[in-house]
Amino acid sequence: MAKIQHILLGDNPFFGVDHLSQERARQKARESQNFGNMLDVICYSLNAGVKGMVASTHPKLKDFIDFISTKSNVIGEIEFYPIVPYIQGYVLKLNEKGMIRTLMDTLNPPTNFQNKLKILTKSSLGAIRKDIFALFKAFIDIELAQLHSAKINTVFLHDVLTDLALSLNIKEMFEIFQVHLHDEYGLEAGLVTKNFPLLVAKLDDWNSKFSLIMTSFNRAGFQMNPSKEACEKTLVSYGGNLIAMSVLAGGFLRPKEARDYIFLQPKIDTMVIGISSTVHAKDTFELFLDKKRID
Numbered sequence: 670m671a672k673i674q675h676i677l678l679g680d681n682p683f684f685g686v687d688h689l690s691q692e693r694a695r696q697k698a699r700e701s702q703n704f705g706n707m708l709d710v711i712c713y714s715l716n717a718g719v720k721g722m723v724a725s726t727h728p729k730l731k732d733f734i735d736f737i738s739t740k741s742n743v744i745g746e747i748e749f750y751p752i753v754p755y756i757q758g759y760v761l762k763l764n765e766k767g768m769i770r771t772l773m774d775t776l777n778p779p780t781n782f783q784n785k786l787k788i789l790t791k792s793s794l795g796a797i798r799k800d801i802f803a804l805f806k807a808f809i810d811i812e813l814a815q816l817h818s819a820k821i822n823t824v825f826l827h828d829v830l831t832d833l834a835l836s837l838n839i840k841e842m843f844e845i846f847q848v849h850l851h852d853e854y855g856l857e858a859g860l861v862t863k864n865f866p867l868l869v870a871k872l873d874d875w876n877s878k879f880s881l882i883m884t885s886f887n888r889a890g891f892q893m894n895p896s897k898e899a900c901e902k903t904l905v906s907y908g909g910n911l912i913a914m915s916v917l918a919g920g921f922l923r924p925k926e927a928r929d930y931i932f933l934q935p936k937i938d939t940m941v942i943g944i945s946s947t948v949h950a951k952d953t954f955e956l957f958l959d960k961k962r963i964d
Contacts, residue, residue, distance in 0.1 A: 673931065673957045674938040677750060677912065678714055678722040682945035683707050683733075704736040706946065711743055713947045717954050721822060723750045723883070723912075723941045726812035734819055748822040750912075750941075752861055754808040754830070802841065806849050813854065823881050824850050828861040835867055840875050847879070859883060861914075864894045866903040883912040886937060888930035891918035904936060913940040924956050931957075 711722065724730060738744045813824070826846050834842035847858040859881035862868040868882065886904075890897030892915050904911070913934075917927045931937055940957070944950045 673940060675721070675940075676714075676719050676954065676957060677939065677941040678711065678719060679914070679941045679943035680722065680724045680727070681943040683710075683943075704733055707733060708737050708741060708743070709947055710944050710950055711737065711747060712741065713950050714944065714954075715743060715746055717950070718958075719954070720746070721748045721750055723752065723825075723914075725752045725827075726755045726815060728755070731815035734815060738818055744819055748820045749816055750823050750825060750859070751813065751816060751821065752825045752827050753812045754805075754827060755812060802845050805842070805845065809846070809849060810853070821854075821856055823857045823859045824854075825859040825861045825881070825883055828863050831860050831862045831868065832864055835862070835864065835871055838871075840871075840877070843872075843875075843877060843879075847877075857881070859912075863892050866895065866899045869903050869907055879909070881910050881912060883914055883941065885915035886913040886931065886934060887916050887918040887922060888926055889918040889921050891915055891921060901934070904934060907936065911937060911939070913937045916940050916942060924953070928956055 734744065809824075813821075826843075830842065833839075843860070850856045850858045857880040860868060860879050861883045863885060865882070865884040868884075871877075872879065884900070885892040886900065887893070893900045913931060916922075916931055917924065922930075931940065942953060942957070944953060
């Protein structure tokens with residue numbers, strides 16, 4: 670049986686994200702989406718031994734980073750695992766304003782003038798040449814600027830882009846992502862996917878190596894494509910490191926049944942779970958980090 674060694678905080682409850690219910694998402698936002706509560710959860714988690722947080726590069730992320738930097742010293746203790754780019758935030762803006770205006774809006778105010786000019790120059794040339802990969806790197810630079818004062822462990826490619834590149838067989842997307850992070854920031858690249866078997870198969874075919882894959886594992890088979898059984902079979906032979914997400918199936922599963930399933934899977938010792946309060950954190954840590962085995 671596997672044993673959970675590490676829990677990473679997820680940011681969905683902080684920013685009102687719920688994969689099953691918009692109304693419940695709004696309720697989560699009302700209850701947990703304030704920086705004071707978020708800081709309380711992080712401080713409690715650090716004391717419990719949780720040292721990492723998975724974060725989408727949400728528009729409010731920079732404000733939150735600034736808040737915890739001024740109100741506490743936790744910014745030097747917690748490691749961030751950002752997921753880039755923030756797909757949801759760009760789709761509507763691109764349709765309404767176009768590429769360059771979207772870049773300008775996104776750059777204000779996450780980075781200083783010098784970096785802003787550098788990013789705009791590179792991305793503008795990319796737009797003129799219709800170089801999608803230059804624009805891709807520009808969006809990465811823009812979003813990582815929000816985390817300039819934070820400790821970053823691994824940067825993940827958003828599952829929308831990961832799975833799109835997989836479906837179109839665009840190996841270059843993964844290579845550029847990995848090389849850009851290494852050369853510009855000295856950081857490791859990871860991948861988020863909702864099709865774990867296909868990703869592993871493609872990486873093997875391409876002889877590509879990534880330090881971490883984040884993907885869904887849960888008893889309900891939620892977001893496990895092409896099937897729960899296929900993901901479980903791939904996990905048995907997978908030789909890399911994995912972070913399990915959606916372990917509660919978006920809130921569909923009770924915590925204990927979620928734990929029972931995860932503990933039965935080989936090679937899963939790290940998971941990410943959204944924590945909305947210190948009470949929720951206490952219950953979650955006691956359940957998933959319990960050293961007692963399941964009968």
